[in-house]
Structure formats: structure tokens, C-alpha cells
Amino acid sequence: MRHIFPLLVILLLAPLANAQSVDESFQDCPGLLIQNQSASEEQIHLQMTDDSSEMTVLWATSTRNMNAIVEYNGSMGVKVADAESYCYGNHNVAFHMATMTGLPIGEEIEYRVGTQDSDMTEWYNFTTIDPSATHFEWISIADHGDSSEGMDVSEAIIADTTAQMVTISGDISYADGEQNAWDNWFNFQQESMTSIPWVTAVGNHENEPGYEFAPYEHRFDSDQQIESETFWYSRNVPGVHMVFMSTEHDFAPGSTQFSWLEQDLSSVNRDVTPFVIVYGHKPMYSSNSYHGSEVELRDSLEAMYVAQGVDLVIAGHDHFYERTWPVSAETVMDTGNDERFSRGQGPIHLVIGIGGRSAYEELDEPQPEWSAYRENNSYGWTRLVYDGDVRELTLTHHRTDGTIGDKFTIQESPSIVESDDSSELGMVGMDSVFAIVALLGAALRKR
Numbered sequence: 351m352r353h354i355f356p357l358l359v360i361l362l363l364a365p366l367a368n369a370q371s372v373d374e375s376f377q378d379c380p381g382l383l384i385q386n387q388s389a390s391e392e393q394i395h396l397q398m399t400d401d402s403s404e405m406t407v408l409w410a411t412s413t414r415n416m417n418a419i420v421e422y423n424g425s426m427g428v429k430v431a432d433a434e435s436y437c438y439g440n441h442n443v444a445f446h447m448a449t450m451t452g453l454p455i456g457e458e459i460e461y462r463v464g465t466q467d468s469d470m471t472e473w474y475n476f477t478t479i480d481p482s483a484t485h486f487e488w489i490s491i492a493d494h495g496d497s498s499e500g501m502d503v504s505e506a507i508i509a510d511t512t513a514q515m516v517t518i519s520g521d522i523s524y525a526d527g528e529q530n531a532w533d534n535w536f537n538f539q540q541e542s543m544t545s546i547p548w549v550t551a552v553g554n555h556e557n558e559p560g561y562e563f564a565p566y567e568h569r570f571d572s573d574q575q576i577e578s579e580t581f582w583y584s585r586n587v588p589g590v591h592m593v594f595m596s597t598e599h600d601f602a603p604g605s606t607q608f609s610w611l612e613q614d615l616s617s618v619n620r621d622v623t624p625f626v627i628v629y630g631h632k633p634m635y636s637s638n639s640y641h642g643s644e645v646e647l648r649d650s651l652e653a654m655y656v657a658q659g660v661d662l663v664i665a666g667h668d669h670f671y672e673r674t675w676p677v678s679a680e681t682v683m684d685t686g687n688d689e690r691f692s693r694g695q696g697p698i699h700l701v702i703g704i705g706g707r708s709a710y711e712e713l714d715e716p717q718p719e720w721s722a723y724r725e726n727n728s729y730g731w732t733r734l735v736y737d738g739d740v741r742e743l744t745l746t747h748h749r750t751d752g753t754i755g756d757k758f759t760i761q762e763s764p765s766i767v768e769s770d771d772s773s774e775l776g777m778v779g780m781d782s783v784f785a786i787v788a789l790l791g792a793a794l795r796k797r
């Protein structure tokens with residue numbers, strides 16, 4: 351009985367508190383948002399938190415529906431969470447954000463969003479990520495937008511039913527101050543974004559005329575706080591510690607971001623996540639003539655990435671594809687064996703600005719020594735697979751025409767395991783040894 355009274359008070363006060371905060375959060379919103387009319391939910395998308403038993407969902411309506419909720423269901427039973435509702439700038443759309451908690455790990459959850467006691471959407475599904483799983487697949491893109499090439503990339507992602515997340519290394523919708531472009535962009539990706547989280551690093555195009563970073567902050571919420579946004583954060587997935595940093599904010603030694611990066615990278619447990627990937631927008635290494643290498647970024651952070659054993663740095667900004675060898679201070683540390691590398695030799699840097707924006711075709715010549723592979727006239731995406739049985743990570747570069755460009759593997763083990771091709775060669779080698787022994791034996795018997 352003692353527990354029931356406080357619970358009753360909370361239940362009675364909760365709707366009041368909620369209504370008040372919704373009113374407050376809507377005070378600055380455009381007058382065109384109609385209150386409490388039936389709302390059509392759109393731009394529904396998941397966002398992972400740093401807790402595997404949680405998933406945040408965000409959506410938009412053109413009306414001020416006051417009691418926005420998410421209802422979710424799994425082996426833990428049916429639960430409901432209230433959303434926080436808000437808007438930004440003069441954009442005539444209301445946004446809602448709710449976090450589903452207490453989710454069983456690695457299990458399918460169904461959910462729907464809407465307004466309490468009235469309109470709810472259809473049910474959507476997602477599977478919570480199990481950080482201890484031995485297999486994980488995801489897609490990484492950058493410089494996306496809504497060109498026909500960008501839509502080809504979106505359709506490929508929607509059709510990919512085994513990818514468990516998408517990352518974007520900045521320059522996301524290219525709204526550039528035109529807020530409807532964001533709305534359309536989110537609606538186009540909704541089919542994928544309702545089932546897997548799209549996790550982002552901020553790019554220069556997210557700093558919009560008249561809005562600065564406000565649209566990005568309110569639409570992709572990495573910290574579940576409406577009034578703030580973290581532009582640098584990390585997430586653990588099976589086998590990989592992923593860092594999302596900002597090349598658009600201060601990263602110089604002494605800055606908050608620099609200290610955070612140092613602290614985050616030095617606290618990775620490599621037994622649990624053998625690989626570390628840093629996602630950020632501008633590249634430290636690029637041999638594209640349009641932007642090229644961001645030398646300031648390299649001067650500030652490369653030594654730290656090398657010292658902390660970062661395996662991959664995945665950037666965009668230059669609209670082409672390029673992969674470096676494992677490098678440190680422009681020096682090639684390793685050239686691997688048949689596109690296979692042992693981790694710990696130095697970060698491999700990728701520019702994957704091929705998500706749909708027009709290609710930057712002019713390249714620096716001659717190709718720098720640190721550049722292992724580059725391509726300046728195709729569009730596409732990259733797909734990564736972590737195989738926990740052998741503790742290795744494989745990245746494949748897909749073009750929108752269905753062909754594959756680059757492909758390589760990083761393994762945790764320091765000794766290079768021969769690839770299928772070279773092991774065939776290995777077998778030939780052993781056959782030759784047996785043949786020589788047999789020949790020698792025959793020759794000796796003849797004597």
C-alpha cells in the first residue's frame with residue numbers, strides 16, 4: 351500500500367506536467383501549427399542511444415498533437431512512453447521524440463507512434479542490437495542528398511534487409527536552409543529508418559544559412575535532450591567501437607572535443623570491440639583536387655589516432671571514393687597482403703563522398719604514395735561486415751550500377767592468414783614439394 355500513494359500522485363500529475371511542458375515547448379512555434387487536430391505521422395526514424403536496451407524514435411506532424419506517445423511490444427510485454435514535442439525556427443512542423451526502454455537485447459520489438467487514444471500509425475519492427483553478437487553488418491555512406499543517384503543509394507539501402515544500421519559521415523540532405531528538403535529526405539528514407547538506426551557525423555552542409563545546426567540538432571538527436579546536442583559521441587556495436595566526431599567544431603588540442611576524443615579512444619576495451627572506426631566529415635587524407643586533405647585536422651588528430659590504434663577513419667566531403675594504405679604522417683606503414691591487413695599498423699583513411707552528389711572528377715597527379723585505391727566518377731555506398739568467429743572486418747565498396755569497386759579486410763590477428771586465392775597457391779606449393787620429393791626418391795632408387 352505504501353507504494354501506491356506516490357504512484358497515484360505521479361499518475362495524476364504526469365498529464366499536467368506533460369501538457370505544461372508541451373505548451374512551453376510550442377510557445378515559439380509557428381502559428382500555423384493547429385492544435386489537437388488529427389495528425390498524420392511522418393518522417394519516423396529510429397536513433398540508437400548508448401544503451402543497447404533502449405531505442406529512441408523521432409517523428410513529425412503538421413499539427414500540435416498534445417499527447418504524442420510510442421507504444422511498443424516484445425517479450426517484455428506492451429509498454430508506452432510519452433514523447434517530448436518541439437519545433438525549431440520558423441519551420442511549420444512539430445517534432446516528437448520518445449525513448450523505448452527496458453528492451454530485451456537482440457530481440458524483435460514492434461512499435462507504433464501517434465496520439466494517445468486516437469491516431470496511431472501501423473506497427474513497425476526493429477531488432478535491438480546485441481553488442482556481444484558474433485556477426486554484424488552495416489552500411490556507411492556520406493554526401494547523400496536527393497539526386498537520382500542519391501535515391502538509387504537510398505533504394506539499395508531499403509532493399510538491404512540484412513544491414514543492421516546505417517552511418518552517414520556528414521552532408522546529409524543538402525537542405526541548405528530549405529527545410530522542406532529535410533522533410534522529403536526523411537520521408538524517402540522512412541522505410542529503412544523505421545527498422546534500423548541511421549547514425550550520423552555532422553557535415554558542413556548541416557550548418558545551414560539562417561539556421562546553423564538547429565535542423566540537424568532537432569532531427570537527429572544523439573543525446574535525447576531537445577535543448578542540446580552532442581556533436582561527438584560513441585556507440586558500441588558487435589566487434590566495433592564507433593566514434594562520431596565533428597570536423598565542423600573545434601578539434602584542436604585543448605578543445606573540449608580533443609579531450610573527449612582522447613578520453614573515449616583510450617577507454618576502449620579491445621577484448622570486447624577489437625576494431626575502432628572514427629566517422630567524421632572532412633578527410634585527413636584526400637587526393638581529390640576539389641578540397642583535398644584537411645591538413646589542420648591531420649595536424650591536430652592524426653598522432654592521437656595512430657597512438658590509440660584507430661583502424662578506420664571514414665570521411666566524405668570530397669565527392670569521390672578513396673582508400674589509403676595504413677598511414678602515419680603520410681608514410682605508408684603497411685601494404686598488406688592481397689588486400690588483407692593486420693590491425694595496428696596505422697589507420698586506413700576512406701573518403702566515401704559517393705552517396706549521390708555530383709562527382710568531383712579532378713584528382714591530384716601523380717597519385718600520392720599513401721593512396722591505395724581511388725575512383726572519381728561513380729556513385730554508391732560501402733558495406734561493412736564484422737565476423738566475430740575470426741575477429742575480422744571486411745569493407746566492400748558498391749557502385750549503383752551493381753558492380754563492386756574496392757574491397758579489403760582488416761584482421762585482429764597479427765599474422766596474415768592467406769586468402770582463398772593464395773591458399774590455393776599454397777596448395778600448389780605443397781604439391782610441388784611432394785613432387786620434388788617423389789622425383790628425388792625415384793632418382794635415388796634408379797641409382
Ligand SMILES: [Fe+2]
Nearest residue numbers: 493521667707
Ligand atoms: Fe558534400
Ligand SMILES: [Fe+2]
Nearest residue numbers: 521553554667
Ligand atoms: Fe562537405
